[in-house]
Structures are given as structure tokens and as C-alpha cells.
Amino acid sequence: MIALNHIYKYVNQGGTRVFLLRDISLNIAQGEFISIMGPSGSGKTTLLNVMGMLDEADEGEYLFLDQPVKALKEKQRSALYKQHIGFVFQAYHLIDELTVYENIETPLLYKDYKSSERSAMVCEMLDKFNMVAKKDLFPHQLSGGQQQLVGIARAIVSKPTLLLADEPTGNLNSQQGQEIMELFKKLNSEGLTIIQVTHSEKNAAYGSRIINLSDGRIEN
Amino acid sequence: MMTNHFKIAFRSLKRHKAYSFINISGLAIGIASCLIIFLVVRYELSYDTFRPSYRNIYHVITEDKGPDGTDYTPGIPFPALEALRTDFPQVKLTGLYYAYGTQVSVGDIQNSAAKKFIEETGVFFCEPEYFDIFNATWLAGNASVLKDPGQVVLAKTMAQKYFGDWKTAIGKMIRLENAMDLKVAGIIEDVPFNSDFPTSVIGSFETFKNSRYYSYTTDWGSTTSAFQVFMKMPENLPVENVQTQLKGLADKYYSNTGPHKISNSLQPLSEIHFDTRVPGLGDHVTSRSTLMTLSMIGLLIIVMACINFINLSTAQAVTRSKEIGVKKVLGSNRKQLFFQALGETNLIVLLSASLALVIAWLALPFIKHIISIHEELSLFSVQSVVFVLFIVIMVTALSGSYPALILSGFKPAAALKNRISSATIGGISLRRGLVVVQFAISQILIVGTIVAVSQMEYVRTADLGFNKEALLIVASTTDSVAQARHETFKQALLQLPEVSMASLSSDIPSSENNAGTNFAFDHRDDEDFTLYTKQGDADYFKTFGLEFAAGGPYTATDTTGSVVVNETLIRKLNIKDPQAAVGKQIRTGGGKWKTIVGVVKDFKTNSLREEVKPLLIAARKSRFCMVSLKLKSTNLAKSQQAIEKVWDKFYPEYAYRSVFMDDNIEDFYRQERQMALLYKIFSGLAIFISCLGLYGLVSFMTVQKTKEVGVRKVLGAGVGNILLLFSKEFTVLIGVAFVIAVPVSWYVMSHWLNNFAYKITISWTVFAIAMAISLIIAWISVGYKALRAALVNPVKSLRTE
Ligand SMILES: Nc1ncnc2c1ncn2[C@@H]1O[C@H](COP(=O)(O)OP(=O)(O)O)[C@@H](O)[C@H]1O
Numbered sequence A: 001m002i003a004l005n006h007i008y009k010y011v012n013q014g015g016t017r018v019f020l021l022r023d024i025s026l027n028i029a030q031g032e033f034i035s036i037m038g039p040s041g042s043g044k045t046t047l048l049n050v051m052g053m054l055d056e057a058d059e060g061e062y063l064f065l066d067q068p069v070k071a072l073k074e075k076q077r078s079a080l081y082k083q084h085i086g087f088v089f090q091a092y093h094l095i096d097e098l099t100v101y102e103n104i105e106t107p108l109l110y111k112d113y114k115s116s117e118r119s120a121m122v123c124e125m126l127d128k129f130n131m132v133a134k135k136d137l138f139p140h141q142l143s144g145g146q147q148q149l150v151g152i153a154r155a156i157v158s159k160p161t162l163l164l165a166d167e168p169t170g171n172l173n174s175q176q177g178q179e180i181m182e183l184f185k186k187l188n189s190e191g192l193t194i195i196q197v198t199h200s201e202k203n204a205a206y207g208s209r210i211i212n213l214s215d216g217r218i219e220n
Numbered sequence B: 001m002m003t004n005h006f007k008i009a010f011r012s013l014k015r016h017k018a019y020s021f022i023n024i025s026g027l028a029i030g031i032a033s034c035l036i037i038f039l040v041v042r043y044e045l046s047y048d049t050f051r052p053s054y055r056n057i058y059h060v061i062t063e064d065k066g067p068d069g070t071d072y073t074p075g076i077p078f079p080a081l082e083a084l085r086t087d088f089p090q091v092k093l094t095g096l097y098y099a100y101g102t103q104v105s106v107g108d109i110q111n112s113a114a115k116k117f118i119e120e121t122g123v124f125f126c127e128p129e130y131f132d133i134f135n136a137t138w139l140a141g142n143a144s145v146l147k148d149p150g151q152v153v154l155a156k157t158m159a160q161k162y163f164g165d166w167k168t169a170i171g172k173m174i175r176l177e178n179a180m181d182l183k184v185a186g187i188i189e190d191v192p193f194n195s196d197f198p199t200s201v202i203g204s205f206e207t208f209k210n211s212r213y214y215s216y217t218t219d220w221g222s223t224t225s226a227f228q229v230f231m232k233m234p235e236n237l238p239v240e241n242v243q244t245q246l247k248g249l250a251d252k253y254y255s256n257t258g259p260h261k262i263s264n265s266l267q268p269l270s271e272i273h274f275d276t277r278v279p280g281l282g283d284h285v286t287s288r289s290t291l292m293t294l295s296m297i298g299l300l301i302i303v304m305a306c307i308n309f310i311n312l313s314t315a316q317a318v319t320r321s322k323e324i325g326v327k328k329v330l331g332s333n334r335k336q337l338f339f340q341a342l343g344e345t346n347l348i349v350l351l352s353a354s355l356a357l358v359i360a361w362l363a364l365p366f367i368k369h370i371i372s373i374h375e376e377l378s379l380f381s382v383q384s385v386v387f388v389l390f391i392v393i394m395v396t397a398l399s400g401s402y403p404a405l406i407l408s409g410f411k412p413a414a415a416l417k418n419r420i421s422s423a424t425i426g427g428i429s430l431r432r433g434l435v436v437v438q439f440a441i442s443q444i445l446i447v448g449t450i451v452a453v454s455q456m457e458y459v460r461t462a463d464l465g466f467n468k469e470a471l472l473i474v475a476s477t478t479d480s481v482a483q484a485r486h487e488t489f490k491q492a493l494l495q496l497p498e499v500s501m502a503s504l505s506s507d508i509p510s511s512e513n514n515a516g517t518n519f520a521f522d523h524r525d526d527e528d529f530t531l532y533t534k535q536g537d538a539d540y541f542k543t544f545g546l547e548f549a550a551g552g553p554y555t556a557t558d559t560t561g562s563v564v565v566n567e568t569l570i571r572k573l574n575i576k577d578p579q580a581a582v583g584k585q586i587r588t589g590g591g592k593w594k595t596i597v598g599v600v601k602d603f604k605t606n607s608l609r610e611e612v613k614p615l616l617i618a619a620r621k622s623r624f625c626m627v628s629l630k631l632k633s634t635n636l637a638k639s640q641q642a643i644e645k646v647w648d649k650f651y652p653e654y655a656y657r658s659v660f661m662d663d664n665i666e667d668f669y670r671q672e673r674q675m676a677l678l679y680k681i682f683s684g685l686a687i688f689i690s691c692l693g694l695y696g697l698v699s700f701m702t703v704q705k706t707k708e709v710g711v712r713k714v715l716g717a718g719v720g721n722i723l724l725l726f727s728k729e730f731t732v733l734i735g736v737a738f739v740i741a742v743p744v745s746w747y748v749m750s751h752w753l754n755n756f757a758y759k760i761t762i763s764w765t766v767f768a769i770a771m772a773i774s775l776i777i778a779w780i781s782v783g784y785k786a787l788r789a790a791l792v793n794p795v796k797s798l799r800t801e
């Protein structure tokens, strides 16, 4: 599904080139559940953003579903992104002014679903996450764990094939973290490819493969 | 503490350059506009206030209550002066005769080579008593020199103009209208410009009375607006008493037996400059409603600037949350922070006010080109300093306290964590309300401007019912010497290749002149409405391109005194077919019966502010005082030179005066044109200020929504979606503002249009245009910032955690 070949990413700071990613080569197959680990500042988020097409590599080749991402036109890339990729954030990033229902519905608005389809899909998510009773609440009325559940529901409501999660449990206690991991495992078993960044060995163990990053490099 | 606050304020200004620029320039423009409007309004309100007896001087005006309503004239019959003196022995009274456009010859006055001046502001005649009421500073002589005939008093500038040095002027002679010689017997200090009594040449009243040139009469039956009477009330005499007494005297003075009831009433000096019912002796009368409108616009502009300030400052508050958080942690209390924020506002307002002073100083010299103020307004006076200080305090309080409250109210923990967002700042509805107000104001101003400008355009291009193209009006006088040469002069002009037609007349078709009289038709009794008259020779109709509905013009050889009337008169006499009026007889005043030979189609007899009046045109030669020429040549300047040469040959002792009909008509609507221009300028400024504000508000929104935009982009939103997100709210707000602006502007502008008898109707397109303009302006201001926000990579906006 994902093939990274000799990926480099850098920024120029005061004349010197600072590398964020160095020579990353990585293959991820459909249905895998990957955990990325590494110290703070090692480039995990950067790698995730590159794989999620939010950011572009400066050098190297990135194939997503066998398509060279760099060569795609903006429109094609955006279509590919909308169809296949869902994001979950450490800080949830729910929209404060919208209710749980509306937050989950938002990505569907940008993906041209009809209104009836939308409500069916959102209701399916609410059911699946046991949040039907909370659908009219606002984010600040929910606990952190519940907010992250909404964040995950929002990420997968349009049925992406790849879920990217950047420290999804970073702001949660271990009990809540464990519930999220169980959920990921379940989603993975239903066929969703998941790549998560985590600092916790225990949570990393839920994945089928662990990739260690250090200073922008993959360690073996 | 204070210096610390100012230091921080200054540095913060420097750090946020764009924000400071918007804030300071917007506010500066607002304050400058306000200040200029203040100076103009104050100047208009200052007319004649320098007179020590300002509160006690009254003008005796004449009311003519007829079946068509009440007419007011500033004049009074000549004998009224002595009658009033007898009836009000305790009151000081003076008469004042005013002859504008008088020719004054100086130097070798016996000779036609004398220097000739046309005094457009007029020559006055009065008794010494005038100076008991209206003060003057005497440089030479005193009021009593006006007791004797043949004496004249000059203002200093006038004496300098005539004789070079005012000190040598005493004893020298001047000649008026080639008819009267006067000896300079006194010099007074110039009358200030802000006076409606521009008395710079004052002849003795005896001269006027004895002159054959002017038509002084002891007849109570005729009133000219050129002769006016003023009173100075003694302190202990209530004005109301005099007023009632005057009313009671009406039937004694006037033969009020017919349908018209004539009486006198008092107009305080403090009203003369603002009473549009009667023209003043000065350059212009400004209605109080005009001054109110101007002041309102000034107020609106400053309100807009304050709203900008509030919106921009709250926008900025978010970005400064960290500073506030740190200060709170370091022990600053809310009150200190509040005053610090207020101090910053105050600094900005002070900077803006200084900039405003510079702008106003640069703009003031142009004011006299826009409105009728003939001296340069001075920026620096106690009042304007007080006014600016007042504005600074008001604006600081109005626009500083809310943002200061917000800033000082930040919770330190949240502020430090950068968790301050739209939700925590609150007051969204207030901000929305302010934006609605701003949009509503600018839409009202846009509608007002469009309506005012199109009305002026309508007036300017309106069909007056006669042809005003290439018409040159040469002014002559009615004195018998000039009269005698009129016909040969006209014939000589017709010999010029440049001139195709010429006509002698008393008046042009559309003018402010109202020569009205009672009249009778078809040997019946007097009708109960006033007939207006103009005098013109047989070529009048041809020269001005007047068309006939029935009959035709009288001929040059006609000696029976045939006349022409207009359709309005026929209509008022309830005659359906104009043809039926031809051949009937009509009589004006108590004169001879004259035959109507033609009915002209209606043309505008006055300005478009008034309805067409019932009119009679006759050929009374003694009233002719102008020659109207239809020019062939396209080189109008050259034609004018040729005409002037002919004039100098025929009238060497008279100065040449001419005006093009177009310009004359333009001058008619000078005040409206000036107002339209003022509206354009100030509403343009107001709209500009609201654009600045909108730009600021969008900056506010982009700061607030950075993260949300990032999240939405991650969720699949495109640039278009984000632009929509930003503009949706503004579009709704503009819609709400529109709902407010439509009825308000419709009401205000219909009111304004009621000043005109001929006016445009306000169509829905005006509102549509206003809506479109504000939408376009909003989209442009929103567009740039929103686009920038939409194009930011979400990776960046979501990174700070
Ligand atoms: N646009 C950028 N400009 C400069 N430095 C950056 C940029 N993006 C990331 N970095 C730096 O690159 C390093 C890797 O960042 P990141 O991928 O967020 O690390 P991680 O997620 O592993 O903590 C960090 O030191 C970060 O400060």
C-alpha cells in the first residue's frame, strides 16, 4: 500500500540544512497495524505527515497504492487523500463550535455525500462507538477519552483505507489509552490499515510491526 | 509605572506594524473628518455672533398669506420704516437698501476711462442709525457722515482697492451706476467674512432716496427684497410683545381686503443664516438640517473608526495572551492590566489625533473650493483644541475599555498555554453587532450618496423647456441712458458673425427672480393667485427656443402691448384648450387690458426646487436689463471678446459683464452640488474606514480560526470550502445590515428629495447597488486574508501543541 524509497526531508535554518528525515525506505502492506516509536523530535510526526500527504518529501520516491504521489496533480492527490486517508491527533482537534454529530459529519461535507447518506454514516459511527446519547453535546462537555473517540469516529466515518494516528493516547490516562488501542485492534481486524505514533511500549505492542525512529532515521 | 506602560505600548505598536497602521490611519482619517466637519459647522454657526447685540437684533420680514400658501420676503415697503419708528418708539430701527452687482467707477469719474468695478457683494445704503444696531470699527469719520446725501463710507479693503491706500481715500469721489457721485467720508474696518451683512460700500440713505436711478417710493403696495428693516430690542422689552403688536398693525399698514393677507414678523439675527424661507444679504443661507446632516456624518465616521478599533484590538488581544499571562503570573492585577491596555489605546488615539491634525491642516485650504466659505478656516483655536481633546477622551473610553476588559480578564493558565480562542474571548455577538452597525452605516451612506448624486445629475440635465446651449447673457442696466442705446446695441451685436440671435429682456427663463403681481383675466375680478411676469422683446421666444402651445409671439412692431402667457396659467384658470385663451384679455396690477397672442409651452420658470409658476411675458422696454445672445461659433471665448468690444463702444462708462446660461444654471444648484460633493467625499471616507475595519476583523477571524482551518483541511476541505467558511458569516451580516439600511436610507433620502419639486424616484436598483458595493468591498477585504489562511499548510497550523 505504501512504499517509501530513500525519502529525505529537510529545512534550511540559517544557511545550514537540517534534516528531519534521512533516507527512509519503508513498505507497508494493506491491513498492517504499524507503531512508530522514537524520542521526541526524532521526526515521527514529520514521517506521518509525509505518508498522509499533508507534507511533501524533498527527495526520494513515495508510492501510495502504486501511484507516485509527487507526480500527481493537486486535484488527483486531493481525491486520493479524501478517499483513503483518515487522521487522528493527540490534541483531538475537534471543532469547538460544533456538536459531536456535526464534528463527525464534517469530513463528509467535503466529500460530496448526499445528506441522507451522511446521516446514515454518522449514525452508524455513533452506534459503533456507543455515543448516540452524546451526539448533541459540544466537545468541552466530554472527557478526553470521549473526545478522542469522536476524533477517531470522525477520521473513519468516510471509510478510509489508511488511518494515521499521531500519539492518539498522548493526552489520555492509561485506562482510556487501552480502550483506544482495543478499538484500533478491532478496526484493524476489520481490514483498516493503521499507522500510529506512540511513546508507550505497551500501546506499541498492539501493532503488528514497530518502527523505531531516531534523528530522522529508521533504526534496525 | 506610567513610563513602563508607555514603553511597552510603543514597542507593541512597533512590533505589530500592520495592525498599528490600520488602527492609526483609520482613526486619524476619522478624527480629521470629524474635526473638519466641526470647523465647518462651527463656522456656519458663527455668522454675526461677533456682534455685541447679537441676541437683540431682529429682522422685520413680510409674510404674504394667500390661497396658495404663505410667501415670505425679507423686504418691506419703504414707508414701513417711519411707520415702525412711530409705532415702536422704544425700539431702535434702521433700514438697509442693498444693490448687488453695482458698478462703481473711481478715479477720473467724469471720463469713461475711469476704473470700473462691479461689486457683486453689493453696495448698501443706510442711515447713521444702522450703526446703532450693527457695530463697526471706525478708522476715519463716524456714523453721522451718513446723515447727508452724497456721502459714502468704505471698508478698509474696498478703499485700498479703489485708491491704493485707505488713508488717502477720504474726500475722494466714486460714481455709482454712472448715476450718482459720492464723496468718501468714512472708513470702517472690514466686516468679518462670517457675516451676512457684507457692507463694504455704504452710501447715505438720502442719496438713495433722491436718486432717480433707484425706485424709492412711499407706496405701501410694493415690496422689494432689496429694502430691509432691522430692530434692536431694548433689554426690558419682551420680543413676543413686539411680535403680537406687529401682527396687530398688519391691517393698518396693508390693504388686506383681497385674498392676500400681508403682515410682518420678526426673524432673530441668530436665525438669518439658517432660515431658508428668505434669502439673506450674504453669500448663502445654510439650513440647520444641512448642518445636522453634516454633523451626523461626522459622528457616524467617528463611530465607524471606534468600531474598527474595538474589533482590531480584540483581534490583537488573542495574539498577546501570552504576555498577559506572564504579567499575571508575575503579580500584575487586573486593574493594572486594564489601565495598561487603556493606556495603549490612549497612545494610539493620541498618535491618530496628531496625524489627524496634520491631515486636517493639509485639507483645510481645499475646503473653500468645496463649500461657500471664503476665508481659510483656522485649525488652531481654543474650541478646536477642546474638541480634539474631547474626541481623544471619548474615543479612548469608547474603543479602549472593551478590549482592555478582555485583555485584563484572561485566565493566566489558559493565556500561557495559548488556549485563548474565540470561545474563551466571547463577545461574538457584540462583535457581530458592531459589524452589522458598520455595514448598515456604510450602506446608508452609499444609498444617500447615490441618491444625492443622481438627483443632482437629474437636475443638471433636466429639460428646462428651453434651449440653454451657447447662450451668453450680457448684463446691462435699467437706467435711462443705457436704455436708450439698448436697441442699437442689439442690432450691432446681430451684425457680428458669431451671433445668430439676440433678445432684450428683464430676465432669463429660469431664474430666482420672482416678480409677482395680482391680475385679472377676461374682464373678470382679480384672480386669487399670483401671476409672475418677465419682460422680453419679440425675439425672446426665438432666442431661448420657447415653443408655443397655441398662438405665437408678439411682433417687434406691436404697439398695443400684446402678451404671452404659459400653460400653467391657462391650467390654473381652468381653461382646457390653450387656443381658447388666445385673443382673451388680461390685466396686471390695476393696469390696462392687454391681449394674449400666444400660449408658450411650460418651461421651468424657477429652479427645479419650485413648481412652474403661472407666467406672463410682455415687452415692457423700461425693464430690459440684459441682452441674451445665441452664439454660432464654437470658439466661445473669441466670440465673447468680439462682444465685449461692441459693448465698450456702446457703453464706455459701464463695465462689461456676461455669463453663459449653462454656468448660470449651474450656479442655481451650487449648494446642492456642494452638498452632493461633501456626501461623496465623506461617505467615501466612511466606506474606506469600514473596509479597514473589515480587514481587521478578518485578521481577527483568521487568528481565531487558524487551527480550525487546519483541522478542516485535514478533513478534506479545499480552498473554496475555506473561503466560503469565512465569507458566509460576513454575507449574512451584510444581509442583516441591509435590512436595517433600506428603510432608514429610504426615509432619510425621500425626506431630502422633498426639497425639490422635480425629483427622481428612489428605485430598488439604488439599494441593489449599495448591497452589491458592500458585498464586493467585503469580499475583497475578506478575500485576501481568507485566501492566505486557506493556503496555509495544515501541518503548520496544527503543529503548536
Ligand atoms: N517546518 C519545520 N521547520 C523547522 N523545524 C522543523 C519543522 N518541522 C519539524 N521540525 C523539527 O524537526 C524535528 C522533528 O519534528 P517532529 O517530526 O515533530 O518530531 P516528533 O514528532 O518525533 O516529536 C523537531 O526537532 C522539529 O522541531
Ligand SMILES: [Mg+2]
Residues within 6 Å of the ligand: A044, A045, A046, A166
Ligand atoms: Mg510529534
